[in-house]
Amino acid sequence: MRVSLFITCLSDLLYSEVGESVVRILSDYGCDVDFPEAQTCCGQPAFNSGYQDEAREVARNLIRAFEHSDYVVSPSGSCTGMVHHYYPYLFENEPEWKAKAEALVGKMYEFSQFLVQVLGVTDLGASFPHKVTYHPSCHAMRLLGVKEEPMKLLSCVDSIDFVELPKKEDCCGFGGTFSVKMADMSEAMVCEKAVNVCSTGAEVLVGTDMGCLMNIGGRLNKEGQPVRVMHLAQLLEEGRTSR
Amino acid sequence: MSVQAGHGQDTNMDERIGSGLKQRTKQALQDEFLRKAVAFTTDKLKNGRLQAMDAFGDWEAWRDRGRAIREHTNSHLDYYLSQFADNVAGNGGHVYFCSGADDAVKTFMGIADRHKAKLVAKGKSMVSEEIHLNHHLEDRGIEAIETDLGEYILQLARETPSHLIIPAIHKNKQQIADLFTDASGQHFEPETKVLAEYARKKLRNYFLEADIGLTGCNFGVAESGSITLVSNEGNGRMVSTLPKVHVVVMGMERLVPTFEDLEVVLNLLARSATGQKLTTYTSILTGARHPEDLDGPEELHVIILDNGRSAQLGDPIFQEVLNCIRCAACLNVCPVYRHVGGHTYGSVYSGPIGAVLTPLLQQDMKEAGTLSYASSLCGACYEACPVKIPLHDMLVHLRHRKVKMKLTSLPERAAFKTFQTVFGSVTLYKLATKSGYYLQKPLVRGGMIKAGPAPLSGWTQSRFMPMMPKQSFRDKWAALQAELAAKKAAREEQR
Numbered sequence: 001m002r003v004s005l006f007i008t009c010l011s012d013l014l015y016s017e018v019g020e021s022v023v024r025i026l027s028d029y030g031c032d033v034d035f036p037e038a039q040t041c042c043g044q045p046a047f048n049s050g051y052q053d054e055a056r057e058v059a060r061n062l063i064r065a066f067e068h069s070d071y072v073v074s075p076s077g078s079c080t081g082m083v084h085h086y087y088p089y090l091f092e093n094e095p096e097w098k099a100k101a102e103a104l105v106g107k108m109y110e111f112s113q114f115l116v117q118v119l120g121v122t123d124l125g126a127s128f129p130h131k132v133t134y135h136p137s138c139h140a141m142r143l144l145g146v147k148e149e150p151m152k153l154l155s156c157v158d159s160i161d162f163v164e165l166p167k168k169e170d171c172c173g174f175g176g177t178f179s180v181k182m183a184d185m186s187e188a189m190v191c192e193k194a195v196n197v198c199s200t201g202a203e204v205l206v207g208t209d210m211g212c213l214m215n216i217g218g219r220l221n222k223e224g225q226p227v228r229v230m231h232l233a234q235l236l237e238e239g240r241t242s243r
Numbered sequence: 244m245s246v247q248a249g250h251g252q253d254t255n256m257d258e259r260i261g262s263g264l265k266q267r268t269k270q271a272l273q274d275e276f277l278r279k280a281v282a283f284t285t286d287k288l289k290n291g292r293l294q295a296m297d298a299f300g301d302w303e304a305w306r307d308r309g310r311a312i313r314e315h316t317n318s319h320l321d322y323y324l325s326q327f328a329d330n331v332a333g334n335g336g337h338v339y340f341c342s343g344a345d346d347a348v349k350t351f352m353g354i355a356d357r358h359k360a361k362l363v364a365k366g367k368s369m370v371s372e373e374i375h376l377n378h379h380l381e382d383r384g385i386e387a388i389e390t391d392l393g394e395y396i397l398q399l400a401r402e403t404p405s406h407l408i409i410p411a412i413h414k415n416k417q418q419i420a421d422l423f424t425d426a427s428g429q430h431f432e433p434e435t436k437v438l439a440e441y442a443r444k445k446l447r448n449y450f451l452e453a454d455i456g457l458t459g460c461n462f463g464v465a466e467s468g469s470i471t472l473v474s475n476e477g478n479g480r481m482v483s484t485l486p487k488v489h490v491v492v493m494g495m496e497r498l499v500p501t502f503e504d505l506e507v508v509l510n511l512l513a514r515s516a517t518g519q520k521l522t523t524y525t526s527i528l529t530g531a532r533h534p535e536d537l538d539g540p541e542e543l544h545v546i547i548l549d550n551g552r553s554a555q556l557g558d559p560i561f562q563e564v565l566n567c568i569r570c571a572a573c574l575n576v577c578p579v580y581r582h583v584g585g586h587t588y589g590s591v592y593s594g595p596i597g598a599v600l601t602p603l604l605q606q607d608m609k610e611a612g613t614l615s616y617a618s619s620l621c622g623a624c625y626e627a628c629p630v631k632i633p634l635h636d637m638l639v640h641l642r643h644r645k646v647k648m649k650l651t652s653l654p655e656r657a658a659f660k661t662f663q664t665v666f667g668s669v670t671l672y673k674l675a676t677k678s679g680y681y682l683q684k685p686l687v688r689g690g691m692i693k694a695g696p697a698p699l700s701g702w703t704q705s706r707f708m709p710m711m712p713k714q715s716f717r718d719k720w721a722a723l724q725a726e727l728a729a730k731k732a733a734r735e736e737q738r
Contacts, residue, residue: 009672013679013715014709014711014712020716023727027727037669051659052646058662061668139621142625142626142635171623178618180701185619188583189578189579192582214708222693
């Protein structure tokens with residue numbers, strides 16, 4: 001199965017190890033992974049700030065980059081959600097590009113969604129003997145409808161000590177440009193999230209979106225909290241290799 | 244005790260909805276009482292809703308049905324409005340269509356003048372807030388008494404509602420006891436029962452003395468011209484039956500075609516608002532007092548307000564906002580609302596629905612449109628909405644409107660133009676991100692960026708930022724490919 005990785009700009013620039021984990025896992029499950037070099041960003045920062053024309057041109061670049069892919073997998077529910085939820089709208093007045101946008105929607109998956117729904121894998125044979133809590137990201141849950149998949153994968157991890165995060169479905173306060181534009185609102189939200197994470201006593205916070213994790217992790221770092229923040233793919237890969 | 248019409252702590256707040264947003268946010272975030280009170284009650288309401296949804300079953304089907312009813316009604320609003328108005332008139336009521344707030348106020352004053360009204364007893368009505376009726380009554384020397392307990396508390400405090408259904412959500416028991424103590428001259432302990440008992444006794448006289456009873460309308464039923472009122476205190480029933488004149492103020496979109504439809508939206512409303520199966524009182528009023536009735540007003544007047552609503556009809560993106568049934572479920576799940584409360588929005592309608600509705604009704608993108616930024620776009624509002632209004636999408640579209648109208652700052656516009664150019668081409672992207680690595684260096688301390696100039700300071704005020712490593716994923720791709728190829732070769736060799 002030929003799978004193209006959409007790394008997302010955030011993971012490309014700041015969290016390359018997340019991409020490496022995704023690729024290693026997919027490759028172990030028989031996927032022939034490629035990396036279309038022309039990809040950059042999904043355009044969400046501009047779109048969510050109201051700059052639809054600017055977002056459209058960045059979206060066009062992404063559509064072109066994956067035009068010849070069979071499947072596209074991304075370690076972000078938010079960026080995948082952007083493509084699924086808004087790309088067809090962005091090209092509403094350009095029938096040819098709308099069709100291309102819809103084609104991308106049809107083959108694009110978030111990492112945990114791809115494992116569970118397409119590859120049909122839930123038990124990756126990982127072992128992770130640590131106390132772990134999970135923050136579900138808003139866009140994965142609500143734009144993309146990915147709710148069960150990450151939990152299915154985590155529940156199959158051996159020796160994991162899983163603790164539920166209180167108020168887990170509350171936004172962490174990232175919201176892209178919201179975090180700097182409405183910094184005080186964002187701060188109140190991320191502080192509450194960090195308090196909830198710490199209240200679990202977990203050593204590890206896991207999630208499916210590096211945006212949220214950069215936000216919560218950044219807060220935990222500033223507070224000096226010794227919580228390790230990981231993408232689900234990293235946790236699964238580490239759990240597989242340590243076995 | 245003399246109660247004057249309360250019209251908020253800052254009379255001119257509407258003019259600075261946008262410009263004052265950040266300052267009000269800071270203020271609210273420093274108010275621990277407010278944050279605790281709002282979080283406590285919104286959590287309670289939210290959990291009530293979730294339990295009620297579960298117990299009811301088939302929630303998604305009910306939502307779809309509710310949405311379909313509201314969508315159908317608003318798509319044929321001219322028809323249903325005329326049917327509704329004909330039926331109200333057929334039952335002996337008077338109907339007034341008012342295009343704006345001034346018009347509605349004038350209409351109300353006309354009715355009040357004809358009856359030489361000195362005292363108006365009010366049931367809870369957000370539309371009366373929208374047209375700032377209390378303020379105008381006060382100017383005319385007409386006393387208006389809020390009879391909903393929450394609204395009554397706010398009237399004593401001279402504040403405006405901060406929540407659609409729990410107007411005094413930001414007040415705790417102690418603050419309420421203090422208000423009652425100040426107003427009555429007798430001492431009150433912060434005990435709900437005692438406080439409610441006092442208000443009940445106090446308000447009862449007003450029901451009997453009022454010249455006019457004023458209410459809102461939760462739903463008008465077009466097929467019969469009926470006004471539906473839901474309440475948990477019974478004051479709505481008192482206000483609409485005891486005074487000789489009953490005046491209803493309602494938004495023009497507040498209709499359902501039939502009683503069959505009413506059943507659906509009432510089920511959605513009570514469960515979404517408070518988690519109740521049914522509110523304590525559901526009154527369906529059809530016309531003024533009939534000869535065979537034992538009580539009821541001699542006159543019924545229905546003021547139907549447009550005030551920016553009809554401008555949304557036919558709009559492919561925003562018409563749906565008229566489907567709102569004012570349950571406040573979106574406020575109760577909104578993490579922004581929970582932290583900052585309703586007054587921070589600076590508008591009559593707050594929370595996610597307020598952030599969308601206010602700029603649309605006021606047709607003001609410059610100030611009111613700024614409310615669209617008061618959201619992380621988490622989508623919790625849409626998920627909770629009983630009629631599936633995509634509020635998170637609308638917020639983004641409002642921001643787009645602001646951009647199209649060139650109401651965003653020059654540096655911001657330049658930044659996103661640059662974004663388009665750089666992220667629209669991988670060559671420029673690589674070039675820019677490589678320079679980014681060197682540009683960040685003066686800010687990096689111990690592998691992190693802990694402080695920086697604006698706009699980065701917005702981030703670093705509350706969190707650290709990881710530094711950009713020298714190698715991006717794409718820089719590592721060749722090595723990763725080689726690793727995978729070697730692994731594959733080894734696997735094949737084993738076979």
